[in-house]
Amino acid sequence: MLSRPTKEQLLAIATSYGLQCDAADLAFFLAEIDKVMASYDVLDQLEEPGLPVRYARANVYRPAAGENPYNAWYQKCSIKGARSGRLAGKLIAVKDNVCVAGVPMMNGSALLEGYIPDFDATIIARILEAGGEIVGKAVCEHLCFSAGSHSADTGPVHNPHNFDYSAGGSSSGSAVLVAAGDCDMAIGCDQGGSIRVPSSWCGVYGLKPTYGLVPYTGIFSLDLTLDHAGPLASSVSDVALLLEVIAGEDGLDPRQKDVKVEAYSAALAGEIKGLRLGLVEEGFAWPGLSEPEVDELVRKAAFQFQELGAELTSLSLPLHRLGPAILCPLYFEGSLATVMQGKGMGTNWKGFYGTSLLKAFAHGLASRIDALSDMAKMHLLLGHYMQKQYHGYYYARAQNLVRVLNKAYEDALQQVDILLMPTVPIKATRLPGQDASREERMSGVGKLTVNTCPFNATGHPAMTLPCGIIQGLPIGMMLVGRRWQDSTVLRCARAFEQLRGSS
Template sequence: MAVRLPTVEQIEDLGADFGLVLTTDEITAFQQAFKGPLTSYGRLDELVPPALAPVAPRSPGYRPAASENPYGAWYWKTNIRTGAEGLLSGKKIAIKDNICVAGVPMMNGSALLEGYVPELDATVVTRILDAGGTIAGKAACEDLCFSGASHTCAGGVIRNPHNPAHSAGGSSGGSAALVASGEVPMALGGDQGGSIRTPSSWCGVYGLKPTWGLVPTTGSMPISYSVDHCGPMCASVEDVARLLTVIAGHDGWDTRTIAARTGDYMGALSNPARGLRVGVLHEGFGHPESDPAVNEKVRQTIAALGKTGIASEDVSVPWHLDGPHVWSGVILEGAAEMMLKGYGVGNNVQGYYPVSMQDALARGMGTRINDVSPTVKLVLMLGEYMHRYYHGRYHSKAQNLRLLLRRAYDDALQKFDALAMPTIPFTATPIPPPDAPLNTVIDVALNMQANTCSFDVSGHPAFTVPCGRVNGLPVGLMLVGRHFEEATLIRLARAIEAAGDWKSN
């Protein structure tokens, strides 16, 4: 792809976009001035960058028919492994379809990427294969991950195994549904507003959003650099500990991981939680949309922990109610600039840039933008509106306010080892019908994040644990801990898991 010298007409248009008034002589002079810098782009075309080479041979796999994909949870099925022995030997893992697996199609739930096949393995994929895991396939997800429900995937609706008429949650709905239905014991999800924890809660599996910067996202399609997370979604606490042990830790390509501090997650499984203190977050229960039955299940579970020597008492963090506002200020412009206008990679971040993915998304944006979901259109237009007419000041202010939000949780966590609340204030919602009004389609995709999104902004680890059912649908209890203290959350989750079979209550 050669970079051509712009025409005088193009230079005039470029200047006009910035309000510049240029004379004909100035335009001609700028055209000549462009020649020198553009020689660098010619040389860049000749140079070969490093690549994230795959560690295992593989066939591309196949897209499963409906008969072997009853919940719409698979995008693609594979059987990739190295034969190595390690912590994941014998384990099948589904990879969320916003994460690159070399030679395997990747759609990220969107018509914009249909037909794209990456040539690289994401860092987390390489780590799984090196640890003896088997990549069983790509889990379907929401359109560019912009939904907390499971009805915007371009490949079709993803259904909840506990009631197929209800949402599996999003955006990592395929990952949760595959674990909940027993197809795989482990999956990877991504989380920018709750996208690991929402589907895990609604499908009744264990989902951990790690501390920001603990797990690298190299080779994954982002939403916004400062809120992107990748983490495990599993059938048991032990499997969460296994998968987190393998994928966590510094990655030279991802500057977010420079400060990463890993813990002994496997050792935490046998470390009793007796003596730990849990703060029951008052503001986590008081939302207008909160279901009293969900609140009661969570409180009953916390109370039962007292029998195992885990103390609990109520705590108030008023900033929790402002967290969603801070999150909106960060993610709307962040996503519009990095993922949409930045074609899935953005710029000015030291890291690995999957250029092939960038090119594929740019082509899709140019030819199929009208095929995206209403939630993608909403983020694109609203994010651009705030950037264009308010010059990014609200994004900047929200980034500054995140420090106060983080500090408020940190202050509470000086007294408690974890904070507890319902993961989602209500159980899985019905999937909207195909003819649902546009406002309904958007609302049910975004109305569940009151408790989850704040911790994407603050960066605290948050672990959703199944704790019961309401009307046959799972309820999740969310534990939030200090930065890089995932091991403490695993200890508490293990105690909840051991306390009883949530599926029977």
């Protein structure tokens, strides 16, 4: 039987809300609460429905440094799916905020260390049914709160193009493992750029699909209005193939509504002659942020689309510069509600709740909250302050303004078919040294997502593709399309990939 609140506990709760309760009030409510909690007792006697787990889990282990040169693996394993299918022969790594039954999950944080999921996320089940082999969990940043690659409690993830440089985040390990050739494809998740930033800095292809196209069921959430899961790979064809397998409604994710799935692989064969691409001027030359050589390289790469018969124009989108500010309350107040208070799931939505994950994270918060990273603590402290002082006003205001931001992009996408800009306005940065100050470890991380984050709120598909190298470090170009037209983005990326391959 569940424990009932004591008089002292009830009084403390009442006081925290400014509610006046005398001894008679407390006695009355304690008696009434006892009656209601009988229903809670019943829940412990019922078997809750889970998600099916198929296919044997084998060779699960944490690799030693010699087998993990970039510190990008959290766990290795071998989960072989169906004997045939679209992913037969493909090796797939999975970001470590995605639940894979029988494989330890840490989500980059010591608060979850030791947790082993008892269910597979929907996308894992789909990969295995399609014949793919899950070969391990890729390190991600601490609770996915950073766009750098130095916040995971397992240590920094190194860029395979230069060991001393950041790989980007938060899907840091996923991008590195693809770039290093340790897997054919990887799953990443993206709330502000977490697929696209590391893909850009590691020189691989990464797609944040249309919001809701890929089910988020069984994945640790940051804010239900920003969550996206998607594919990373070393070729556009593999991105399209993995998307084909994981896309579509599962009936368990409230983010999904009227999902429109396309034949992504078949769409790659089409030409892009006549396709209209718009260079978003506000995506370039960010004051105090952009590096001119990155802007120049992306512009030069963009003009290559004209060789393929595409039309390239320049357009102004002033609201793009305000996107990061509009999204700020969603990150801080949204993550407070979903992560800190909702234990990675939140409430008030219908679908599958991973109760074992919820319990594990709740225990970690209760017993080891000081182990939160500085960025996570910032989200907790600022999010709580804003909620306490302003009662969700700015979160609500931001969500309303997202509609204005969305209309600006929609209007632009009536003039052109694809929006184009640098994925990240700067080259990969050096990893902070062991003696770096807290301020140095936090500084600059926010500017990495200025171009990527607005599309998490509006839900447009956005893909980064490698477009050149500066000082040995890859640079990414981002293509953004209309919602549910991920195939157009992929077709455009494929045409560029083929052109570059032949040049």
